[in-house]
Amino acid sequence: MKKKIIGWMFVxxxxxxxxxxxxxxxxMLFEIIRSGWGKISIEFLTGAPAExxxxxxxxxxxIGTVLLVLIMSVAAVPIGTITAIYLSEYAxxxxxxxxxxxxxVNTLAGVPAIVFGLxxxxxxxxxxGGGIDKFISGDAQLHxxxxxxxxxxxxxxxxxxxxxxxxxxxxxxxxxRDLREGSLALGATKxxxxxxxxxxxxxxxxxxxxxxxxxxxAGEVAPILFTGVAYFLPHLPSSLSDQFxxxxxxxxVMSTQSTDVEATIxxxxxxxxxxxxxxxxxxxxxxxxxxxxxxxxx
Amino acid sequence: xxxNRTQTNAFSTDRNTRSSAxxxxxxxxxxxxxxxxxxxxxxxxxxENIIKGVAFISFAVIVLIFIFVFREAxxxxxxxxxxxxxxxxxxxxxxxEESSAASETxxxxxxxxxxxxxxxxxxxxxxxxxxxxxxxxxxxxYGLLPLIVGSFKVTFIAVxxxxxxxILAALYTSFFAPRKLREFLKPTxxxxxxxxxxxxxxxALVTLxxxxxNLFGYQYRLNAFVGGIALSLAAIPIIYSVTEDALSxxxKFMTEASLALGATKxxxxxxxVLPAATPGVFAALLLGVxxxxxxxxxxxxxxxxxxxxxxxxxxxxxxxxxxIGAEMAEVVFGDTHYNxxxxxxxxxxxxxxxxxxxxxxxxxxxxxxxxxxxx
Numbered sequence: 001m002k003k004k005i006i007g008w009m010f011v012x013x014x015x016x017x018x019x020x021x022x023x024x025x026x027x028m029l030f031e032i033i034r035s036g037w038g039k040i041s042i043e044f045l046t047g048a049p050a051e052x053x054x055x056x057x058x059x060x061x062x063i064g065t066v067l068l069v070l071i072m073s074v075a076a077v078p079i080g081t082i083t084a085i086y087l088s089e090y091a092x093x094x095x096x097x098x099x100x101x102x103x104x105v106n107t108l109a110g111v112p113a114i115v116f117g118l119x120x121x122x123x124x125x126x127x128x129g130g131g132i133d134k135f136i137s138g139d140a141q142l143h144x145x146x147x148x149x150x151x152x153x154x155x156x157x158x159x160x161x162x163x164x165x166x167x168x169x170x171x172x173x174x175x176x177r178d179l180r181e182g183s184l185a186l187g188a189t190k191x192x193x194x195x196x197x198x199x200x201x202x203x204x205x206x207x208x209x210x211x212x213x214x215x216x217x218a219g220e221v222a223p224i225l226f227t228g229v230a231y232f233l234p235h236l237p238s239s240l241s242d243q244f245x246x247x248x249x250x251x252x253v254m255s256t257q258s259t260d261v262e263a264t265i266x267x268x269x270x271x272x273x274x275x276x277x278x279x280x281x282x283x284x285x286x287x288x289x290x291x292x293x294x295x296x297x298x
Numbered sequence: 299x300x301x302n303r304t305q306t307n308a309f310s311t312d313r314n315t316r317s318s319a320x321x322x323x324x325x326x327x328x329x330x331x332x333x334x335x336x337x338x339x340x341x342x343x344x345x346e347n348i349i350k351g352v353a354f355i356s357f358a359v360i361v362l363i364f365i366f367v368f369r370e371a372x373x374x375x376x377x378x379x380x381x382x383x384x385x386x387x388x389x390x391x392x393x394x395e396e397s398s399a400a401s402e403t404x405x406x407x408x409x410x411x412x413x414x415x416x417x418x419x420x421x422x423x424x425x426x427x428x429x430x431x432x433x434x435x436x437x438x439x440y441g442l443l444p445l446i447v448g449s450f451k452v453t454f455i456a457v458x459x460x461x462x463x464x465i466l467a468a469l470y471t472s473f474f475a476p477r478k479l480r481e482f483l484k485p486t487x488x489x490x491x492x493x494x495x496x497x498x499x500x501x502a503l504v505t506l507x508x509x510x511x512n513l514f515g516y517q518y519r520l521n522a523f524v525g526g527i528a529l530s531l532a533a534i535p536i537i538y539s540v541t542e543d544a545l546s547x548x549x550k551f552m553t554e555a556s557l558a559l560g561a562t563k564x565x566x567x568x569x570x571v572l573p574a575a576t577p578g579v580f581a582a583l584l585l586g587v588x589x590x591x592x593x594x595x596x597x598x599x600x601x602x603x604x605x606x607x608x609x610x611x612x613x614x615x616x617x618x619x620x621x622i623g624a625e626m627a628e629v630v631f632g633d634t635h636y637n638x639x640x641x642x643x644x645x646x647x648x649x650x651x652x653x654x655x656x657x658x659x660x661x662x663x664x665x666x667x668x669x670x671x672x673x
Contacts, residue, residue, distance in 0.1 A: 007564040011474050017466035018475070018483060021534055025490050028501050028531075079355055086353035090346060097350075103658065104357035110585065110654035111647060112592025113495075114619045115367065118626070118643040122366040126631070158359055165356070191345040219494025222594040222619075226626045248496040248595075255500050256599055265504065272497050283492040287485060 029276075036273030039266040045274070053232060053254065054263050058271055063236055064149070064244035065278070068224070069214045071153035071240075072160060076217075077210045079157075080164025084209075087165070088172035089194055109162035113222035120155030120227035121147075143241055150240040152228030159223050160213035167212055171205015171293055172198060208289045215282035219275065221248035231257075247275040367647055370640035374426070426638070431605035431616065433625065433635045440638045444605040446645075448522070448615035452597055455526025455611060456533050456590040461583055463530075464537035471538075472545045473567045484542065491535035499599035502528030507600065516612040518602055523611045525601030529590045537586040544578020545571060581661040588653040592646055594619040618642045 047057030083101070091098040130145035137143070175198050183193040199206075221229075230243040231253055237244040251271045258264050428441025471483045507524050510516075516523075548571045556566040572579070602614025603624060622639050629636040 007562060010564050010568060011470075014466040014470035014474060017463045018470045018487075020463055021467050021487050021490070021538070022483070024531060025486065028493070028498070031501065031505050032497070079352055082349055082352040083356055086349045090349060091353075100357050101353050103655075104360045106658055107360055107651060107654050108356055110588050110592075110650050111363065112588075112594065112619060112650055114592065114594040114622050115363065115643050115647045115650075118367050118370075118622065118640060119363045121626070122370045122640070123362060127366065161356065161359075189339060189342050191342050215492060219492075219496070221494075221496045222623060225623055248494055251496055251500055252595065252599065255503055268500065268504070272500050275494055276497055279492055279494055283489065 032269060032272050032276060035266070036269035036271075039270035040273065044267075044270060048234075049232060053258060054260060054267075058247065058250060058267075058274065060233060060236055061245040061247045061250040061271070062274070064229075065218055065247045065275075067149060067237060067244060068153050068156060068246060069217045071150065072156045072217045073210055073214060075154055075157035076160045076164050076213055077206070080161050080209060080213070081168050081206055083161075084165050084168035084172055085194060085199075088169050089190070089198065105162050105165050108158070109166075111159075113159060113220050114225075116155055116159045116223040117225050117227060119158075120151055120223060124151035124154055125227060147226060147228040147243060148241045149228050149237050149244045152224040152244070155223045155227045156217045156220065159220060160217050163213045163216055164209040167209030167290075168202070168206050171202040171208065174205070174293065175201045204289050204293045208286045208293065211282050211286040211289070215279045215286065218282065219248060219279045221246070221252055224249065247271060247278070251275060363647065367640055367643050371637055371644045374634065374637045374641055426641070429607055431621070433638070434628075438635065440634070442618075442638075442642065442645075444607045445616055445618045445621050445642065447607055448601070448605070449591060449617040449619070451522050451609075451611070451615055452525045452529055452601060452617055453587060453590045455522060456529035457583065457587055459527060460530030460533040460590075461537055461586060464534045464582075464586070465541050465579060467534075468538050468541035468545055469567055469572070472542055473563060473571075487538050488535055490531065491539070493531070495532055495593060495595040496599070498528055498531050499596040502596065502600035514612075518612065518614050520600055520602035520614055521612050522601055522615045525597050525615070525617075526611075528596045528600045529593055532593055532596060533586040533590045536589050537582045540582035540585055541575070541579050544575040544582065547578065548574045577661045577664040581657040584653045584657040584661075588650040588657075591653075592619060592650050594623045598623045618646055622646075 044057040045062065046059050048059055050056030083105070087098070087101065091101070125145065125147055128144075129148075129151060132144040133142060179197050179201060180193055183197040184190070188196065224246060228243055229246050229249045231245075233243060233245055251268060254264050254268045254271065255261065261268075426440055426442050428439055429443050430439040430441045431444050432439040467483075467487065471480055471487075475483060502524055503520070506528060507519050510524055510527070511519050514523075552570055552574060553566055556570040557563070561570070597617045598620040601617065601620065603616045603620055604614040605616040605621075606613055622642055625635070626639050629639065
C-alpha cells in the first residue's frame with residue numbers, strides 16, 4: 001500500500017513537472033500575444049520609429065534582422081553543408097582529424113553567445129576590419145574597422161554553424177547507402193556521386209538546417225551587441241559597412257534604456273510578438289520539413 | 299565500407315586501366331585477378347581536400363576564439379606590457395605608420411599607466427579578486443568576485459529549479475505519457491528552446507518580476523530569483539532534451555527484464571532506467587549549467603545588474619556575461635576596462651569549454667561502455 005502511494009506520487013510529480021513547463025510556455029505566449037496584438041498594424045510593421053522611439057513602427061528593425069540572417073546564411077550554410085559532407089561522406093570515424101572536427105563542432109555549439117560577440121569584436125572588427133583599413137588607406141580613416149552588418153552577420157554565422165552542420169549531417173546520413181553504391185557501381189566518382197546523387201536527395205535537410213540557423217540567428221542578440229547593431233538609425237543600411245537595427249536589440253533597448261518605458265510598453269510587446277512570430281514560423285517550417293524528411297527515410 | 303576507401307593506392311594503378319579510353323575505372327579482369335584498386339584522379343583529390351579544408355574551419359574558429367579573446371585579455375597580467383599593447387593597438391587603428399603621432403601616444407599612454415598603476419585601479423591579478431566592481435569611477439575597481447558570485451548564484455537557482463522539472467518531465471514523456479500525448483510533448487517542450495532569449499528576458503522583466511513581487515513581497519523588483527526563474531526557462535529545454543535522449547537510449551531488454559520480474563512501471567523507471575541513464579542525465583545537467591552560465595540577455599534584463607556580494611536570493615545581482623553585454627559598448631578600445639571585460643569573457647569561455655568537454659568525453663564514453671558492457 002505504501003509503495004503504491006509512493007509510485008502514484010512519483011508518476012504524479014512527473015506529470016506536474018510536464019504540465020508546469022507546458023503551461024509556462026502557454027502563459028508566456030498568451031501574455032505576449034494578448035498584450036502585443038492590439039499594436040500590430042500595417043503602419044507598425046512598415047513605419048520607422050518616431051518621436052524619440054516612443055511612437056511609430058519597427059520597419060528598420062525588421063529589415064535589419066532580415067538582412068542580418070540573409071548575409072549570415074550566405075556564410076554559414078555553404079560552410080556548414082560542406083563540413084557536414086566531410087563528416088558524413090569522407091571522414092574516417094576513428095581518425096584524429098575527424099574527432100577534432102567533431103569536438104570543435106560540439107564545443108562551438110556550447111560557446112556562450114556573448115563570447116562570440118567578444119570574438120567578433122576582437123577578430124572581425126579590429127583584426128580583419130582594422131587590417132583592411134590599414135591595407136587600403138593606411139591612415140586614421142576607420143571604414144571597415146568599426147562595427148557593421150557584415151561583421152555582425154559573420155559573427156552570427158559562426159554561432160549558427162553547428163546548427164547547420166548537425167542538421168545537414170543527419171539528412172545526409174538518411175540518404176540510403178544503396179543510392180551511393182548504385183552510383184559508384186555505374187562508374188561515377190565519389191565526388192560526382194555526392195554532387196549528383198547524395199545532395200539532391202538531402203536537399204530538404206539542407207533547407208531545414210538553413211531555416212533552423214536563420215531562426216536561431218534572428219533571435220540572438222548578444223553576438224551583435226558590439227559587432228554592428230545600432231540603437232537607432234534614421235536610414236536603412238545600404239552597404240555592408242553600415243550599421244543596422246535589429247528586432248531583438250530593439251526590444252532590449254526599448255524595455256531597458258528607453259526614456260519612458262511605460263509609454264512604450266505596447267510597442268515592446270508588439271516587437272516581442274513580431275520577433276516571436278518570426279522565429280516560430282521558421283522553427284515550425286523546419287520541424288515540418290524534418291518530419292517529411294523522416295517520413296521519406298522510413 | 300566502400301565509401302570510406304578514398305585514398306587507397308594512388309600510384310600503383312594498373313597501366314592498362316589508365317591508358318584505356320574509358321573515363322571510368324572499369325575493373326580490369328586479367329588472368330583471373332580482378333583489379334579493384336582505385337585510380338588517382340586529380341579532380342577528386344582536389345575536391346576532397348577542399349572539403350576537408352572547409353571542415354577544418356570549425357576547428358580553426360575554436361582556436362581563433364581562444365587566441366583572440368585571450369589576446370585582448372592578456373595585458374591585465376603585466377602592467378608593463380599593458381602600455382606597449384595599447385600603443386600597438388592604437389597605432390594600428392588610428393595612426394597607421396606615422397611614427398611621430400604614434401610616439402606621442404606612447405608617451406601619453408606611459409603617463410597614463412604610471413598614474414593608474416599608482417592607484418587602486420590597476421588591474422593586476424591581485425586586484426581582480428577584489429570585492430568591488432566599479433569600473434567607471436575616479437579610482438576604477440575591477441573586483442570580479444561579485445560578478446562571479448552573481449553568475450554562480452543565478453545559475454544555481456536556474457538549475458535548482460529547472461533540472462528537477464526537466465528530468466521529471468523527461469521521465470513522464472518517455473514512460474507515462476500516452477503515445478499521442480508524447481508526440482505532442484517532445485516537440486512542444488523543445489520548442490521552448492526556440493524562444494529568443496531576449497523575449498524570455500523581456501517577459502521576465504515586465505511580467506514575471508511584478509507577478510513574483512506581488513506574490514512573495516520582497517523588496518527589489520528585479521533580483522537573482524526572478525533572473526533564475528527566467529534562466530531556468532532557457533535551461534529546461536536542453537536538460538529535458540538530452541535527458542530524454544539518454545532515457546530512450548537505455549536498451550529495451552533492461553526495461554522488459556524489469557517488468558518481467560514483476561516490477562511496476564514506475565519502479566522500472568525509477569530504479570532501472572534512470573540509474574542506467576545517469577551519465578546522460580549528468581551530461582544534460584552540465585550542458586544546462588553551461589547554457590545558464592553563459593546566457594546574457596535574460597540576466598541582463600531580469601536580475602537588476604547591481605554588483606552586490608550577498609547570499610540573499612532576493613537581492614539584485616550582476617553576472618559576468620551581463621557585465622560584458624552592458625559595458626563593452628561604452629569602453630575605450632585597449633583600455634584596462636576593455637581588457638578586463640575580455641578577461642571575463644575568457645573565464646566564461648573556459649568554464650563552458652570545460653563543461654562541454656566533460657559532458658562530451660567522459661559521459662559519452664561511460665554511457666557507451668555501460669550499455670555495450672551489459673549487452
